[in-house]
Amino acid sequence: MVSGAQLAHLYVFDGTQGLLRPIEPIDHAFQRIRDGWEWFQVFLDTDTPPPLTDADTVMREDxxxxxxxxxxxxxxxxxxxxxxxxxxxxxxxxxxxxxxxxxxxxxxx
Incomplete structure (x- = not known):
């Protein structure tokens, strides 16, 4: 969710090296993030998976x-x-x- 923070720190560590990147907010993206989260929250609340997309793979064993x-x-x-x-x-x-x-x-x- 959008926190309202002025700066976030993204740190990625591969087990040997780390990479730190400051992330500033993108104001015009807030509403889109909120809308996406509210859409997704329904699936969490109802314990149902979201619809499949073209990026998903259906595993078949029938x-x-x-x-x-x-x-x-x-x-x-x-x-x-x-x-x-x-x-x-x-x-x-x-x-x-x-x-x-x-x-x-x-x-x-």
Missing amino acids: ADWVAAAGAFAQAKQAADLADAAVTQAREALLALARHPKEQGAGVAV
Whole structure:
């Protein structure tokens, strides 16, 4: 909440070094801070979480999600292996090429 103090000190310590910054009030921000606090206080008073925002992450462990995530992980692993195989096969073709443009057996490099 807004205290009305003329100066605050913000001190951050990482376990080794500290950083001290003086913070002066920003008068035009007082009402916005009060409004935000009053909005948030309702959630504290009613012991309910505030609505989710795009910055939040919903943690899912339900069976449908777990099954879909497992299928995705398997497909991604197969795709990564296929990408590696394609790269290796392309490199083999390029190693055989004797001209900037060659083709045969339905493949062009």
